[in-house]
Amino acid sequence: MDSKAKYSQFIKSEAKRLGFLSCGISKAGFLEEEAPRLENWLNKNHNGQMAYMENNFDKRLNPTLLVDDAKSVVSLLLNYYPEKEQIADSYKISKYACGKDYHFVIKEKLKELLFSIQETIGEISGRVFVDSAPVLDKAWAAKSGLGWIGKNSNLLTQKVGSFYFIAELIIDLDYDHATTDHCGSCTACIDACPTQAIVAPYIVDGSKCISYFTIELKENIPMEMKGHFDDWVFGCDTCQDVCPWNRFSKSHNEPLFNPNPALLSMSKKDWEEMT
Template sequence: MIDTKSKYTQFIKSEAKRLGFLSCGISKAAFLEQEAPRLENWLNNQRNGQMSYMENNFDKRLNPTLLVDDAKSVISLLLNYYPSEFQNPDSFKISKYAYGEDYHSVIKEKLKELLFSIQENIGEVSGRAFVDSAPVLDKAWAAKSGLGWIGKNSNLLTRKVGSFYFIAELIIDLDLEYDFATTDHCGTCTACIDACPTEAIIAPYQVDGSKCISYFTIELKENIPDEMQGKFDDWAFGCDICQDVCPWNKFSKPHNEPLFNPKPELLSMSKKDWEEITEETFKVIAKNSPLKRTKFSGIKRNIDFLR
């Protein structure tokens, strides 16, 4: 006979699959002991650059019970975003995660539905959904839940589909069966370290966020430092280099989420189109997209820097 905890766990995992999530892993909601010194060290060395929000809510980042009263379980979920179509090769590059609609809203809807389904089928369960915008160490929880391992480029990697997916969490006050962490399969490979043009991967498993092309093109609000000239390899929004060269991403499969399908205009744009882009055109392309993050002025700055 299946016990209640096991039955609930199986139900949640099957619902996650029904909602289109790639995989679902569950961990006990408790203080992240191993991550605490790593995060402290990373912040002390100012690896976050101008991302000052990373310094806020230090305790909450490490302890889910401070985010959800009486939290018992952290449900980690992966949602694939690997595209089936790519940009015009003669274009400034946009990170693949920004091809479609803003993932925050797409995933939040799925998480709301998952929580509703849990409450409807299991009973009174309280919880909160988290998608990349709250103080939750999503990669750490996903690794703890056995969904992959954190690679040398500090991304979560899986042997089945590589790393082109979003990570989200549902933290709830229900005891469930917990998964085990998987093993590291980076081996002696240093492809990501060797390929990073700004040397942001300062050592295996250590990324200096303030040197990353994604940081310069999205997070940095002022001018990009002159010493970075010629190092961006035409990336105008984000950067996928360390993922593109990762051998495990040979196994990436196209997603089946219609909302992540790219706008045809985005795929067809050439460098010339980007250089001559007007605010009106940008608004059309960036509507409901992660591209809105930089605003028109930011994308213009990035393109001017690449010219």
């Protein structure tokens, strides 16, 4: 085994020790296939009022513009699928938002991973990314072999579905092979979307997504959307809940992601009395 392969194996073992579901490594460079897709998505205003998506177009497609001398992207998945869920008679909150803020939880794990890499391999420069910089997380995770981007635009895996966070280290490492698409003829996510935000296979109009309306939009929700939210009040998991691959989802093992019991037991009446 050559040194790069040995280092790659070490990184993946260390990531597993820190609680990450999986780890993949891909060669940093320009995402040629993603460029026209992103440009077309923006031209159709699928980003709605998320103007920040239009910024740093070149950097989103090429991590070497984000990190000097970057050679590889290390993609990591951290499971957030909860063991316990909200009661049936409740307004719904996306599963990822029921525990501690994932940005802080994952960033600490990434810092520890980077420190371990530097201690073992030597002088390695790199940066950690947790949904806080112009990085196309799903594209890099797919490129590193962790899964494929499904028709609902989420990263899917055959073993555990899609309920996980994606994060990156951009450093110098060897890279792996990609995973193929396994959506087949299934259209469960497209058919189930309450607002028809999945306008075509693999294309989500962000400006129609419930997560956009309940998290990103700073203005009042348009009246024409009334009655289309299926009781979701923060985010939406519908396209993931109906995905057949998520029947393999397993509960996470990160205590900080455990939901507040009081939140899970709140009824619609309890929510309405708060407003």
